[in-house]
Amino acid sequence: MDWAKHTTVLAAVVAAVGLAVTAWGTLKSAQVADAQLAQSKEQQEDRDRRQIALISFWGEGADDKVVVVVNRSLDPASAWLVAGRLSPANSEDPAAYLSLGVLPPCQRSAFRYDPMVGGTGPVEALLVSDANGKGWVRRVDGTLRGTKSLPGVSALGRGHVPPFVEAVEYTTLEQCGPLG
Missing domain, CATH: 1.20.5 (Single alpha-helices involved in coiled-coils or other helix-helix interfaces)
Structure with missing residues:
Protein backbone atom coordinates (compact mmCIF):
# COMPACT_ATOMS: atom_id res chain seq x y z
CA MET A 1 0.00 0.00 0.00
CA ALA A 53 -47.70 60.96 -5.49
CA LEU A 54 -49.12 64.16 -3.97
CA ILE A 55 -49.76 65.87 -7.34
CA SER A 56 -52.88 64.98 -9.29
CA PHE A 57 -55.27 66.38 -11.87
CA TRP A 58 -58.75 65.75 -13.23
CA GLY A 59 -61.49 67.31 -15.25
CA GLU A 60 -64.74 68.74 -13.91
CA GLY A 61 -67.92 70.11 -15.40
CA ALA A 62 -69.49 69.50 -18.76
CA ASP A 63 -67.03 67.69 -21.03
CA ASP A 64 -64.28 68.17 -18.41
CA LYS A 65 -63.76 71.77 -19.55
CA VAL A 66 -62.52 72.74 -16.09
CA VAL A 67 -59.10 71.28 -15.40
CA VAL A 68 -58.13 70.92 -11.74
CA VAL A 69 -54.48 70.45 -10.78
CA VAL A 70 -53.67 69.84 -7.11
CA ASN A 71 -50.21 70.01 -5.55
CA ARG A 72 -50.52 68.55 -2.03
CA SER A 73 -46.75 68.42 -1.60
CA LEU A 74 -44.69 70.89 0.41
CA ASP A 75 -42.56 71.69 -2.66
CA PRO A 76 -43.39 73.56 -5.84
CA ALA A 77 -43.27 71.66 -9.12
CA SER A 78 -43.18 72.75 -12.75
CA ALA A 79 -45.96 71.30 -14.87
CA TRP A 80 -47.29 71.01 -18.40
CA LEU A 81 -50.58 69.75 -19.74
CA VAL A 82 -50.09 67.19 -22.48
CA ALA A 83 -52.85 67.55 -25.04
CA GLY A 84 -53.40 65.80 -28.33
CA ARG A 85 -53.20 67.88 -31.47
CA LEU A 86 -56.34 68.16 -33.58
CA SER A 87 -54.27 67.95 -36.76
CA PRO A 88 -50.76 66.75 -35.92
CA ALA A 89 -48.15 68.89 -37.64
CA ASN A 90 -45.47 66.38 -36.71
CA SER A 91 -46.50 62.74 -36.63
CA GLU A 92 -43.53 61.91 -34.37
CA ASP A 93 -44.84 64.27 -31.68
CA PRO A 94 -48.63 64.27 -31.83
CA ALA A 95 -48.89 66.01 -28.46
CA ALA A 96 -48.86 69.68 -27.50
CA TYR A 97 -47.13 70.63 -24.25
CA LEU A 98 -48.88 73.53 -22.56
CA SER A 99 -46.85 75.08 -19.77
CA LEU A 100 -48.63 75.70 -16.48
CA GLY A 101 -45.51 77.21 -14.94
CA VAL A 102 -44.85 76.38 -11.32
CA LEU A 103 -47.53 74.66 -9.26
CA PRO A 104 -47.40 76.33 -5.85
CA PRO A 105 -47.12 74.00 -2.85
CA CYS A 106 -50.34 73.13 -1.01
CA GLN A 107 -52.53 74.65 -3.71
CA ARG A 108 -55.48 73.60 -5.83
CA SER A 109 -55.63 75.35 -9.19
CA ALA A 110 -58.63 75.24 -11.48
CA PHE A 111 -59.11 76.79 -14.92
CA ARG A 112 -61.34 76.49 -17.94
CA TYR A 113 -59.66 74.77 -20.84
CA ASP A 114 -61.30 74.73 -24.23
CA PRO A 115 -59.18 72.62 -26.58
CA MET A 116 -60.94 73.92 -29.67
CA VAL A 117 -59.82 77.51 -28.98
CA GLY A 118 -56.12 76.61 -28.75
CA GLY A 119 -56.08 74.19 -31.65
CA THR A 120 -55.27 71.26 -29.39
CA GLY A 121 -57.22 68.19 -28.47
CA PRO A 122 -58.31 67.01 -25.05
CA VAL A 123 -55.90 66.79 -22.15
CA GLU A 124 -54.17 63.39 -22.12
CA ALA A 125 -51.73 63.76 -19.25
CA LEU A 126 -49.96 66.02 -16.79
CA LEU A 127 -46.17 66.23 -17.15
CA VAL A 128 -44.42 67.27 -13.94
CA SER A 129 -40.84 68.08 -13.02
CA ASP A 130 -40.46 67.40 -9.30
CA ALA A 131 -38.21 69.25 -6.84
CA ASN A 132 -35.28 67.01 -7.86
CA GLY A 133 -35.75 67.75 -11.57
CA LYS A 134 -37.06 64.26 -12.34
CA GLY A 135 -39.81 64.11 -14.95
CA TRP A 136 -43.09 62.28 -14.41
CA VAL A 137 -46.15 61.69 -16.59
CA ARG A 138 -49.53 61.18 -14.93
CA ARG A 139 -52.09 60.02 -17.48
CA VAL A 140 -55.81 60.76 -17.25
CA ASP A 141 -56.39 57.19 -16.04
CA GLY A 142 -54.15 57.93 -13.03
CA THR A 143 -51.17 55.82 -14.13
CA LEU A 144 -47.80 57.29 -13.35
CA ARG A 145 -44.41 56.72 -14.94
CA GLY A 146 -41.06 58.44 -14.99
CA THR A 147 -39.85 60.21 -18.11
CA LYS A 148 -36.53 61.62 -19.22
CA SER A 149 -37.98 64.12 -21.69
CA LEU A 150 -39.25 67.44 -20.40
CA PRO A 151 -40.19 70.32 -22.68
CA GLY A 152 -38.35 73.55 -22.01
CA VAL A 153 -36.32 72.22 -19.10
CA SER A 154 -34.17 75.37 -19.20
CA ALA A 155 -37.31 77.45 -18.63
CA LEU A 156 -38.49 75.62 -15.51
CA GLY A 157 -40.27 78.05 -13.26
CA ARG A 158 -40.72 80.59 -16.06
CA GLY A 159 -43.72 79.00 -17.69
CA HIS A 160 -47.04 80.68 -18.16
CA VAL A 161 -50.58 79.60 -18.64
CA PRO A 162 -51.43 79.34 -22.35
CA PRO A 163 -53.37 82.39 -23.58
CA PHE A 164 -56.44 80.32 -24.47
CA VAL A 165 -56.77 79.11 -20.86
CA GLU A 166 -59.01 81.33 -18.81
CA ALA A 167 -57.86 82.75 -15.46
CA VAL A 168 -56.51 80.29 -12.94
CA GLU A 169 -58.25 80.12 -9.59
CA TYR A 170 -55.97 79.09 -6.73
CA THR A 171 -57.23 77.67 -3.44
CA THR A 172 -55.01 76.91 -0.45
CA LEU A 173 -55.41 73.34 0.78
CA GLU A 174 -56.12 72.61 4.45
CA GLN A 175 -54.15 69.35 4.45
CA CYS A 176 -50.80 69.21 2.76
CA GLY A 177 -47.74 67.00 2.74
CA PRO A 178 -47.40 63.27 3.25
CA LEU A 179 -50.28 61.69 5.09
CA GLY A 180 -49.89 58.93 7.64
Missing part, protein backbone atom coordinates in the same frame (compact mmCIF):
# COMPACT_ATOMS: atom_id res chain seq x y z
CA ASP A 2 1.37 3.35 -1.08
CA TRP A 3 0.41 5.89 1.60
CA ALA A 4 1.77 8.81 -0.41
CA LYS A 5 -0.71 8.18 -3.24
CA HIS A 6 -3.62 7.81 -0.84
CA THR A 7 -2.63 10.96 1.01
CA THR A 8 -2.37 12.87 -2.28
CA VAL A 9 -5.79 11.62 -3.40
CA LEU A 10 -7.31 12.50 -0.03
CA ALA A 11 -5.77 15.99 -0.15
CA ALA A 12 -7.16 16.47 -3.67
CA VAL A 13 -10.65 15.40 -2.54
CA VAL A 14 -10.50 17.73 0.49
CA ALA A 15 -9.35 20.60 -1.77
CA ALA A 16 -12.17 19.91 -4.24
CA VAL A 17 -14.74 19.89 -1.41
CA GLY A 18 -13.23 23.14 -0.08
CA LEU A 19 -13.55 24.74 -3.52
CA ALA A 20 -17.15 23.56 -3.82
CA VAL A 21 -18.02 25.05 -0.40
CA THR A 22 -16.30 28.31 -1.35
CA ALA A 23 -18.18 28.44 -4.66
CA TRP A 24 -21.50 27.79 -2.90
CA GLY A 25 -20.74 30.54 -0.34
CA THR A 26 -19.83 32.97 -3.11
CA LEU A 27 -23.06 32.16 -4.97
CA LYS A 28 -25.13 32.78 -1.83
CA SER A 29 -23.28 36.06 -1.17
CA ALA A 30 -24.00 37.21 -4.73
CA GLN A 31 -27.69 36.33 -4.33
CA VAL A 32 -27.89 38.32 -1.08
CA ALA A 33 -26.14 41.29 -2.75
CA ASP A 34 -28.60 41.15 -5.68
CA ALA A 35 -31.55 41.10 -3.28
CA GLN A 36 -30.14 44.08 -1.36
CA LEU A 37 -29.58 45.99 -4.61
CA ALA A 38 -33.16 45.31 -5.74
CA GLN A 39 -34.49 46.45 -2.37
CA SER A 40 -32.33 49.60 -2.51
CA LYS A 41 -33.65 50.43 -6.00
CA GLU A 42 -37.23 49.92 -4.80
CA GLN A 43 -36.65 52.20 -1.81
CA GLN A 44 -35.09 54.86 -4.05
CA GLU A 45 -38.08 54.72 -6.39
CA ASP A 46 -40.41 55.11 -3.41
CA ARG A 47 -38.43 58.18 -2.30
CA ASP A 48 -38.52 59.54 -5.86
CA ARG A 49 -42.31 59.12 -5.98
CA ARG A 50 -43.02 60.91 -2.69
CA GLN A 51 -43.67 64.32 -4.23
CA ILE A 52 -45.34 63.21 -7.44
Whole structure:
Protein backbone atom coordinates (compact mmCIF):
# COMPACT_ATOMS: atom_id res chain seq x y z
CA MET A 1 0.00 0.00 0.00
CA ASP A 2 1.37 3.35 -1.08
CA TRP A 3 0.41 5.89 1.60
CA ALA A 4 1.77 8.81 -0.41
CA LYS A 5 -0.71 8.18 -3.24
CA HIS A 6 -3.62 7.81 -0.84
CA THR A 7 -2.63 10.96 1.01
CA THR A 8 -2.37 12.87 -2.28
CA VAL A 9 -5.79 11.62 -3.40
CA LEU A 10 -7.31 12.50 -0.03
CA ALA A 11 -5.77 15.99 -0.15
CA ALA A 12 -7.16 16.47 -3.67
CA VAL A 13 -10.65 15.40 -2.54
CA VAL A 14 -10.50 17.73 0.49
CA ALA A 15 -9.35 20.60 -1.77
CA ALA A 16 -12.17 19.91 -4.24
CA VAL A 17 -14.74 19.89 -1.41
CA GLY A 18 -13.23 23.14 -0.08
CA LEU A 19 -13.55 24.74 -3.52
CA ALA A 20 -17.15 23.56 -3.82
CA VAL A 21 -18.02 25.05 -0.40
CA THR A 22 -16.30 28.31 -1.35
CA ALA A 23 -18.18 28.44 -4.66
CA TRP A 24 -21.50 27.79 -2.90
CA GLY A 25 -20.74 30.54 -0.34
CA THR A 26 -19.83 32.97 -3.11
CA LEU A 27 -23.06 32.16 -4.97
CA LYS A 28 -25.13 32.78 -1.83
CA SER A 29 -23.28 36.06 -1.17
CA ALA A 30 -24.00 37.21 -4.73
CA GLN A 31 -27.69 36.33 -4.33
CA VAL A 32 -27.89 38.32 -1.08
CA ALA A 33 -26.14 41.29 -2.75
CA ASP A 34 -28.60 41.15 -5.68
CA ALA A 35 -31.55 41.10 -3.28
CA GLN A 36 -30.14 44.08 -1.36
CA LEU A 37 -29.58 45.99 -4.61
CA ALA A 38 -33.16 45.31 -5.74
CA GLN A 39 -34.49 46.45 -2.37
CA SER A 40 -32.33 49.60 -2.51
CA LYS A 41 -33.65 50.43 -6.00
CA GLU A 42 -37.23 49.92 -4.80
CA GLN A 43 -36.65 52.20 -1.81
CA GLN A 44 -35.09 54.86 -4.05
CA GLU A 45 -38.08 54.72 -6.39
CA ASP A 46 -40.41 55.11 -3.41
CA ARG A 47 -38.43 58.18 -2.30
CA ASP A 48 -38.52 59.54 -5.86
CA ARG A 49 -42.31 59.12 -5.98
CA ARG A 50 -43.02 60.91 -2.69
CA GLN A 51 -43.67 64.32 -4.23
CA ILE A 52 -45.34 63.21 -7.44
CA ALA A 53 -47.70 60.96 -5.49
CA LEU A 54 -49.12 64.16 -3.97
CA ILE A 55 -49.76 65.87 -7.34
CA SER A 56 -52.88 64.98 -9.29
CA PHE A 57 -55.27 66.38 -11.87
CA TRP A 58 -58.75 65.75 -13.23
CA GLY A 59 -61.49 67.31 -15.25
CA GLU A 60 -64.74 68.74 -13.91
CA GLY A 61 -67.92 70.11 -15.40
CA ALA A 62 -69.49 69.50 -18.76
CA ASP A 63 -67.03 67.69 -21.03
CA ASP A 64 -64.28 68.17 -18.41
CA LYS A 65 -63.76 71.77 -19.55
CA VAL A 66 -62.52 72.74 -16.09
CA VAL A 67 -59.10 71.28 -15.40
CA VAL A 68 -58.13 70.92 -11.74
CA VAL A 69 -54.48 70.45 -10.78
CA VAL A 70 -53.67 69.84 -7.11
CA ASN A 71 -50.21 70.01 -5.55
CA ARG A 72 -50.52 68.55 -2.03
CA SER A 73 -46.75 68.42 -1.60
CA LEU A 74 -44.69 70.89 0.41
CA ASP A 75 -42.56 71.69 -2.66
CA PRO A 76 -43.39 73.56 -5.84
CA ALA A 77 -43.27 71.66 -9.12
CA SER A 78 -43.18 72.75 -12.75
CA ALA A 79 -45.96 71.30 -14.87
CA TRP A 80 -47.29 71.01 -18.40
CA LEU A 81 -50.58 69.75 -19.74
CA VAL A 82 -50.09 67.19 -22.48
CA ALA A 83 -52.85 67.55 -25.04
CA GLY A 84 -53.40 65.80 -28.33
CA ARG A 85 -53.20 67.88 -31.47
CA LEU A 86 -56.34 68.16 -33.58
CA SER A 87 -54.27 67.95 -36.76
CA PRO A 88 -50.76 66.75 -35.92
CA ALA A 89 -48.15 68.89 -37.64
CA ASN A 90 -45.47 66.38 -36.71
CA SER A 91 -46.50 62.74 -36.63
CA GLU A 92 -43.53 61.91 -34.37
CA ASP A 93 -44.84 64.27 -31.68
CA PRO A 94 -48.63 64.27 -31.83
CA ALA A 95 -48.89 66.01 -28.46
CA ALA A 96 -48.86 69.68 -27.50
CA TYR A 97 -47.13 70.63 -24.25
CA LEU A 98 -48.88 73.53 -22.56
CA SER A 99 -46.85 75.08 -19.77
CA LEU A 100 -48.63 75.70 -16.48
CA GLY A 101 -45.51 77.21 -14.94
CA VAL A 102 -44.85 76.38 -11.32
CA LEU A 103 -47.53 74.66 -9.26
CA PRO A 104 -47.40 76.33 -5.85
CA PRO A 105 -47.12 74.00 -2.85
CA CYS A 106 -50.34 73.13 -1.01
CA GLN A 107 -52.53 74.65 -3.71
CA ARG A 108 -55.48 73.60 -5.83
CA SER A 109 -55.63 75.35 -9.19
CA ALA A 110 -58.63 75.24 -11.48
CA PHE A 111 -59.11 76.79 -14.92
CA ARG A 112 -61.34 76.49 -17.94
CA TYR A 113 -59.66 74.77 -20.84
CA ASP A 114 -61.30 74.73 -24.23
CA PRO A 115 -59.18 72.62 -26.58
CA MET A 116 -60.94 73.92 -29.67
CA VAL A 117 -59.82 77.51 -28.98
CA GLY A 118 -56.12 76.61 -28.75
CA GLY A 119 -56.08 74.19 -31.65
CA THR A 120 -55.27 71.26 -29.39
CA GLY A 121 -57.22 68.19 -28.47
CA PRO A 122 -58.31 67.01 -25.05
CA VAL A 123 -55.90 66.79 -22.15
CA GLU A 124 -54.17 63.39 -22.12
CA ALA A 125 -51.73 63.76 -19.25
CA LEU A 126 -49.96 66.02 -16.79
CA LEU A 127 -46.17 66.23 -17.15
CA VAL A 128 -44.42 67.27 -13.94
CA SER A 129 -40.84 68.08 -13.02
CA ASP A 130 -40.46 67.40 -9.30
CA ALA A 131 -38.21 69.25 -6.84
CA ASN A 132 -35.28 67.01 -7.86
CA GLY A 133 -35.75 67.75 -11.57
CA LYS A 134 -37.06 64.26 -12.34
CA GLY A 135 -39.81 64.11 -14.95
CA TRP A 136 -43.09 62.28 -14.41
CA VAL A 137 -46.15 61.69 -16.59
CA ARG A 138 -49.53 61.18 -14.93
CA ARG A 139 -52.09 60.02 -17.48
CA VAL A 140 -55.81 60.76 -17.25
CA ASP A 141 -56.39 57.19 -16.04
CA GLY A 142 -54.15 57.93 -13.03
CA THR A 143 -51.17 55.82 -14.13
CA LEU A 144 -47.80 57.29 -13.35
CA ARG A 145 -44.41 56.72 -14.94
CA GLY A 146 -41.06 58.44 -14.99
CA THR A 147 -39.85 60.21 -18.11
CA LYS A 148 -36.53 61.62 -19.22
CA SER A 149 -37.98 64.12 -21.69
CA LEU A 150 -39.25 67.44 -20.40
CA PRO A 151 -40.19 70.32 -22.68
CA GLY A 152 -38.35 73.55 -22.01
CA VAL A 153 -36.32 72.22 -19.10
CA SER A 154 -34.17 75.37 -19.20
CA ALA A 155 -37.31 77.45 -18.63
CA LEU A 156 -38.49 75.62 -15.51
CA GLY A 157 -40.27 78.05 -13.26
CA ARG A 158 -40.72 80.59 -16.06
CA GLY A 159 -43.72 79.00 -17.69
CA HIS A 160 -47.04 80.68 -18.16
CA VAL A 161 -50.58 79.60 -18.64
CA PRO A 162 -51.43 79.34 -22.35
CA PRO A 163 -53.37 82.39 -23.58
CA PHE A 164 -56.44 80.32 -24.47
CA VAL A 165 -56.77 79.11 -20.86
CA GLU A 166 -59.01 81.33 -18.81
CA ALA A 167 -57.86 82.75 -15.46
CA VAL A 168 -56.51 80.29 -12.94
CA GLU A 169 -58.25 80.12 -9.59
CA TYR A 170 -55.97 79.09 -6.73
CA THR A 171 -57.23 77.67 -3.44
CA THR A 172 -55.01 76.91 -0.45
CA LEU A 173 -55.41 73.34 0.78
CA GLU A 174 -56.12 72.61 4.45
CA GLN A 175 -54.15 69.35 4.45
CA CYS A 176 -50.80 69.21 2.76
CA GLY A 177 -47.74 67.00 2.74
CA PRO A 178 -47.40 63.27 3.25
CA LEU A 179 -50.28 61.69 5.09
CA GLY A 180 -49.89 58.93 7.64
